[in-house]
Amino acid sequence: MSKTNNNSINGATTNHIDSIISTTTCDCEPRRPGKATVLALGKAFPSQLIPQECLVEGYFRDTKCDDSAIKEKLERLCKNTTVKTRYTVMSKEILDKYPELTTEGSPTIKQRLEIANPAVLEMALEASLACIKEWGRPVGDITHIVYVSSSEIRLPGGDLYLASGLGLRSDVGRVMLYFLGCYGGVTGLRVAKDIAENNPGSRVLLTTSETTILGYRPPNMARPYDLVGAALFGDGAAALIIGTDPISQIESPFMELNFAVQQFLPGTHNIIDGRLSEEGINFKLGRDLPQKIEDNIESFCRMLMEKANLKEFNDLFWAVHPGGPAILNRLESCLSLKADKLQCSRRALMDYGNVSSNTIFYVMDYMREELKGGGGEEWGLVLAFGPGITFEGILVRSLLQ
Template identity: 70%
Template sequence: MGTEGIAQGDSTMKANAGKATILALGKAFPHQLVMQDFLVDGYFKDTNCDDPHLKQKLARLCKTTTVKTRYVVMSDEILKKYPELAIEGIPTVKQRLDICNDAVTQMATEASLACIKKWGRPASDITHLVYVSSSEARLPGGDLYLARGLELSPQTKRVLLYFSGCSGGVAGLRVAKDIAENNPGSRVLLATSETTIIGYKPPSAHRPYDLVGVALFGDGAGAMIIGSDPELVSEKPLFELHTAIQEFLPGTEKSIDGRLTEEGISFKLARELPQIIEDNVEGFCGRLMDVIGFDNKEYNKMFWAVHPGGPAILNRLEKRLDLFPEKLNASRRALMDYGNASSNTIVYVLEYMIEESKKIQKNEQGDGEWGLILAFGPGITFEGILARNLTL
């Protein structure tokens, strides 16, 4: 495809007419901050487990994840009220959902309010709501409770995306893009909210996958405002969302296997998951890069906002695409500071991407203006958006 109608290298960095743009970002977290250095002792104490082999294994995993801090909803107060959450084999899905449903609504509301404040326009100007979570289950869904908490108009059009896992944030962004571009004048609030309580369990030699989650995952919420044709007097566009695609890999359905059981959500992650992503990422990215005429030798001309599913995925992507180390700084910082917070994490990556871009002056060739927003989730599903960084 050619580059007709695409404003490349435009020093004014204006969004193209009719293209969706991210207009504001916001985030929120629960009050419990967990330092990775203290996680192992705390987790085994809370679950009354004294298995030295499992403790050593978790300690090793904690060192390899690169996570330094993360936030969690779980607290001493919750465990005192619901001690059965730390006991093997007890049906607790009702208790978990009672906690999660309230927690994700509160975090989503706080993240959305922070986002709306940065946006600078009143919440009444929001016309659509896209809500993403893999941490709750109820009817009506969290989209309605969030809309009510923000006092949005009852005419606000809502979309609910449940159980999309780590790719949910970019999937929600793709949906918000379509809404914004097909409804002139609309302003879409995208909210994501997640908590690991839905899958919190005591350590078990029969579930080695759980220890990976304990070492890696965190809680929190994220929010974005998306709209086309921004009003430059009152709105500041951050990223233009030019082209979005999704693809699933046939035969990989069991590679990320999550099931809601009587004891909450149980996950199994295949060992070959990073390899599968590495083997398929070039072709997927190439389909997006073709839109602006970049070939597969020009990866380092672009920015990379990648959901940090874990350090192995980032390392393999960096190696396969021969990226400069700084290209994944935003993703690595988000992983270090917040862990893998599932669908929320792409919001944190984009915030860090703006910080990183301030350190780099765009050259005459426009390097760093164009980039990819990527995430990988159950399916295995690839979500990707070709975007322009308008903050340079």
């Protein structure tokens, strides 16, 4: 990105934002900030795309594993995930450079971070640039950045590297959200909403970026959940611009963030358990996770729906983080949703796998395509679930009617 272009806009940015505020402020009463809206969305992925039917052979070949029992189990898991394609940073070239990654008991956290930190940043930059291009305004008009990742560890954090790489102003407000897991994208959306609504004229860049490098295990070292991860998880990044009071003829909002709630389920801390060790991140996933979500999801959704006096689940559109097909199936059954209601979530899972915090934004991108035709539902829910067990939900309104 050209630094000349960035510098030419930085000096005018404050005046530009002041002019936005002045045109939307009423002299007769304190200004009431408008609702936050999603103004643009961008995605990015590593270059390596793996069809699911090719994953097992390549995985075992590259790691030189010949355990037929593990291979058969992974083949079954791959078929059950409904995933068709995934992107991944991990490659044969990386394994050749770091053979210790396939050696059981080797302390490899240093090597994993050498791979993950730059890979996550590269994807974050690419997704952010794609988002800013769609937004159509100068990068210097970004006032805040919210950065979400469970895939890197360093000080300073990825938020500063991202801000510097994009050429953002040095006084840009930065928030860093690390190690939240699958609900992190919706948490970032909630935080960006709060920033936008409490800072009139602000424009918030929300960027998420994830890779499976920290949790990677070759077949001979894999525990049961590692095999599930090998069959389900992918890599990628996403970015959104959030702001209130969109500028006519310049910005194109497509979704209003109406009301947001986070809730944890007491006594469920150990159902999704992740620990950082010298060998990377180790995960344990309780078999009762889908049931816990099913038992609590209806009351959580109704709490959000009450804010707009909504009663019927099938009168909404649904953007749900696809943690796996079992969770989507339980949600569909529990709420008696029509078969097409979770289609965007199933499509994202099929095309990208579970990419942790990013995946909800791939779902929202597909939802945007559906809503563009008009005539669809006005109100919807954006939902994600993760460690805690934590529920994140946002009541949203389509602006594409």
